[in-house]
Amino acid sequence: MKKKILVLCGGVSKERLISLDTGKQVANELKKNKYSIITSEPDQTLFKNIKLFKPDIIFNALHGKFGEDGYIQTILEKQKIPYTHSGVIASSIAMDKEISKKIFNKNKILTPKYIKFDYEKNKTNIIKIIEKKLRFPVVIKPINEGSSLHVYICTKKNILKNLKVLTVYNQILIEEFIPGREIQVAIMGNKNLGAIELKPKRKFYDYEAKYNTNAKTKHIIPVNLNKKDLKKITDITSKVHRIIGCRGVTRSDFKFHKGKFYLLEINTQPGMTKLSLVPEIASYVGISFIKLIEWILKDASINR
Secondary structure (H helix, E strand, O other): OOOOEEEEEEOOOOOOOHHHHHHHHHHHHHHHHOOOEEEEEOHHHHHHHHHHOOEEEEEEOOOOOOOOOOHHHHHHHOOOOEOOOHHHHHHHHHOHHHHHHHHHOOOOOOOOOOOEEOOOOOOOOOOHHHHHOOOOOEEEEEOOOOOOOOOEOOOOHOOOOOOOOOOOHHEEEEEEOOOEEEOOOOOOOHHHHEEEEEOOOHHHHHHHHHOOHHHHEEOOOOOOOHHHHHHHHHHHHHHHHHHHOOOEEEEEEEEEEEEEEEEEEEEEEOOOOOOHHHHHHHHHHHOOOHHHHHHHHHOOOOOO
């Protein structure tokens, strides 16, 4: 008899719609393959659903805050029901771009230089600081947000205007802009799943480029890299997955410029939508969507 799966999706983050899409795709695929399925929001109904449905496994399809930052993982650990993807600490580290960057730097993993900007404390001329420490253009981004939400490439002319847009976050990262190719690599347990290159028609691979079919982002697989460079990027991906203590499936995002790979971030809960990259990479290496989901479910546990 196939196991009972609760697919956890939705939530309150700015990535709610993406999470609902991921949850729907996963649930539909499991239903097609005769699994007993319910979906649930991560609110009070979750505990009611757990009590009534008694799931064998919780598939965590949440994205963003409270879904992949260690918060829901703490709750799931207390429920003592096996759940998917990374655990409390790894999720928390990976979601915090400042902490993860410190770990990258400590482990000699190349990542764009950055400064943390605090809206309350930074009263000095931020333009002068940027010119001294980073140089323009720069990228500004929230510290704890996913899917390239509220990420802006800024010049000296528009930096102050764009900084005003992000005041809701209190603290953000200002990062050196690395031009070059967008390459992302997936990990499945201890195995390198493969790489994919993105060629967005927009300025960069932002939220619209990721999730809007009209953006017409080009997906290139296999990636045009020589064997040495392909090994280098997959080795970095394996290393960061390991040192942060990730579990299950992860995806690491890179810029490739002048022969160097710059790690931007690692994602502990990659999307499972029609435009998502991990299922596309898996499909290319012969792993169907249901087989990918079943592997993730098999990998589920507590004490992650």
